[in-house]
Amino acid sequence: MSNIAVVATSSVTPADVSRYQFGSRFGRMDPVCQLGLTAVEALGVKFGSRADIGVIVATNAGSLTTDVQYWRTRNEPGGVSPSLFIYTLPSSVTGEIAIRHGLTGPNLCLLGGCDQVLGEAAEWLRHGEATGCVCVECDVVATDAGELAGVPVVARAWAAFLQRGGGGIPLTENDRDLRSLCARVRA
Amino acid sequence: MDQLVTDLKSRIIETLKLQDITPGQIDENAPLFGSGLGLDSIDALELVVMLEKHYGIVIKDIEEGRPAFASVHALAEFIRAKQPTK
Amino acid sequence: MGGALEIAIAGCGAVSAVGADVAGLREAIRNNTSGLRPVPRFTGAAFQSNIVGATTVEGEDPIYELADRALREARHEAAGRLENIPPARIGLVLATTKANIEALERLTEDRPCAVSARRHWQAQWLAEDLAAAHGAAGPVQCVSVACISGMLAISQGAKLLQRDLADAVLVVGADCLSRFIVAGFSSLKALDPLGCRPFDRDRAGLSAGEAGAAVVLVRGEGATTIAGWGGSNDANHLTGPSRDGSGLALAIQRALDAARLKPRDIGYVNAHGTGTPYNDAMESLALRTIFGNACPPVSASKGMFGHTLGAAGVLETIVCVVAATERCLPGTPRLTTPVMAEVLHVPQTGARVRHSLKLGTGFGGVNAALVVRHE
Structure with missing residues (x-):
């Protein structure tokens, strides 16, 4: 894997969201998309208009919190919220990242696959499915949704930008999840 | 200014969770979609829900609502036409 | 982009509105029939259309049933290719958009919801339980990329074989009909009240459906x-x-x-x-x-x-x-x-x-x- 470079990494919490400008439509997004986009923004990478950059997102809880929030709107006059429904797709964060940065490469969203993200990205890069890959691990679980589903409350995201060749820290066989990779890069 | 127009501006901001925009910054004669506020088809659907929730107006077909979403002013006129007693 | 090494489909399984197995699907293809029907639980103001592609599966954990039945059928057809592969070399890739969203409806309406049904609201746990039940002790992945999830699951399965992480991969796609989904598409005004008419001049939207569909992927030649x-x-x-x-x-x-x-x-x-x-x-x-x-x-x-x-x-x-x-x-x-x-x-x-x-x-x-x- 020596030819795959870690160009940048980031680690964010909801406190970091307000540090960036995302435009007037950011408020519509669900917390997973907001935090995922923040993690990518925190990479500080200018992707340019490169068609062959892919996006891989891993998430344990996916859209759980938004599922609960959306389903609550069914009792309101006018019925369920169409925009919340769209964000009940766990992969909406993948789409929002691709749209914001103009990335037309392949997409993948893995549920629970946090230790598979870097391996999948490395495969894309090695086999030429993409020349760069934005990798994100993102989870936001609110208290009510967590209690209902029996999963822990959390709000964290990590991101990395990997590229074939070029400058950066080499990715190794031992790098599996973004959390550890970010810690290694910082150390 | 027309109270309904003022109310609508606040409701649009609240419903669509528009950030960094105040009611005063919305021109009631400017197009709601495309340029201007940068609203899209998802926002239009969310406004359909808002019309039912707050004004009791049911829009079955999004095409029916299209002229109403031309501007805040057009939306106010649409609501008045549907609610002649108010 | 992927390809090169030969990856064969050794078995198929399908539970859908046109039948509980691939034979039912085959008949529907031959006769050009539609399994779309009005279903009473999707009648009312919250729904744009009650015409859906429903299976006979119901209960607290319908998605597990759908996936399980499809996997059974696919493994049965692929039995000859699977018999000498140890469980640790059999992987599973699940594709789903909403997993057992039925659990959310039940939990918020004080209706019965078994521990396993609630657990399967989380897609990766559903994938783990399906893998355990179907003898797949190798790598397990859960893909959720909207309506291309199933296609990506096939390519992800093929990649696990190409990377030599498994000798066989059970790929299963599943989603169940729910008021959650049908109300959502209704709010997007995306349903055709008359039932979907793809590529028709007068088409007016989709029809929601449910299915479990599985293929067994192996390395090597095949039909x-x-x-x-x-x-x-x-x-x-x-x-x-x-x-x-x-x-x-x-x-x-x-x-x-x-x-x-x-x-x-x-x-x-x-x-x-x-x-x-x-x-x-x-x-x-x-x-x-x-x-x-x-x-x-x-x-x-x-x-x-x-x-x-x-x-x-x-x-x-x-x-x-x-x-x-x-x-x-x-x-x-x-x-x-x-x-x-x-x-x-x-x-x-x-x-x-x-x-x-x-x-x-x-x-x-x-x-x-x-x-x-x-x-």
Whole structure:
């Protein structure tokens, strides 16, 4: 894997969201998309208009919190919220990242696959499915949704930008999840 | 200014969770979609829900609502036409 | 883009609105029948249409039932290829968009919801339990990329084999009908009140469906092999397909390149064909971009069993397998006036197809193309 470079990494919490400008439509997004986009923004990478950059997102809880929030709107006059429904797709964060940065490469969203993200990205890069890959691990679980589903409350995201060749820290066989990779890069 | 127009501006901001925009910054004669506020088809659907929730107006077909979403002013006129007693 | 090493489909399983197995699907293809029916629980102001592609499966954990039955059937057909593979070398890839969302409805309405049903609201736990029940102790992945999830699960499964992380991969796509989903599509005004009519001039939306669909992938030769795949993102809008079809065309080109094929090598296209005005128009444009005026026969299968979401990519790939095996290119049930001359109204028998192209697109701007080779 020596030819795959870690160009940048980031680690964010909801406190970091307000540090960036995302435009007037950011408020519509669900917390997973907001935090995922923040993690990518925190990479500080200018992707340019490169068609062959892919996006891989891993998430344990996916859209759980938004599922609960959306389903609550069914009792309101006018019925369920169409925009919340769209964000009940766990992969909406993948789409929002691709749209914001103009990335037309392949997409993948893995549920629970946090230790598979870097391996999948490395495969894309090695086999030429993409020349760069934005990798994100993102989870936001609110208290009510967590209690209902029996999963822990959390709000964290990590991101990395990997590229074939070029400058950066080499990715190794031992790098599996973004959390550890970010810690290694910082150390 | 027309109270309904003022109310609508606040409701649009609240419903669509528009950030960094105040009611005063919305021109009631400017197009709601495309340029201007940068609203899209998802926002239009969310406004359909808002019309039912707050004004009791049911829009079955999004095409029916299209002229109403031309501007805040057009939306106010649409609501008045549907609610002649108010 | 992927391809190179031969990956074969050794077995198929399918539970859908047209039957509890692949035999039911085969009959529906031969007779061009539709399984879409009005279902009472989707009647009311919250729903734009009660015409859906329902199976007979119900209960607290319908998605597990759907996936489990499909896996059983696929493993049964592939038994000969699976018998000498140790469990640790069998992987599983699950594709789903909402897993057991039935649990959320039950938990918020004080209706019974077993521990396992609640657990399967989380897709990766559903994947783990399916893997355990079906003897897959190798790598487990859970893919959720909107309506291309099933297609991606097949390419992810193929990659696990190419990377030598497994000797067989059970790929299963599943989603169940729920008020959650049908109310959501209704709020998007995306359902056709008369039931979906893909590629019809008067099409007015999709019909929701449910299914469990499974394929067993193994390395080596077979009657059906995965020749290549490609993906892309429109990077344009979360729900609106690109108006020019360029994103889907890019995915098709990537899949053809990976399979080292030219457009003229494709003998049949199974379109995404949801029946929404924008999707089908965009898809027609993408097909014109790639094939020009030499587009092979096209059909859309969602008039048969509805939009089965996470299962769609797997189920409709099985349609391609059945079509080639039976030498019967499927028609497009519920179609009256096609928007493209190449769209098949009724089944076309006798045609031998060497390569099928399966297409998919989804919310988030995603596109996928899969080339299947038939011996």
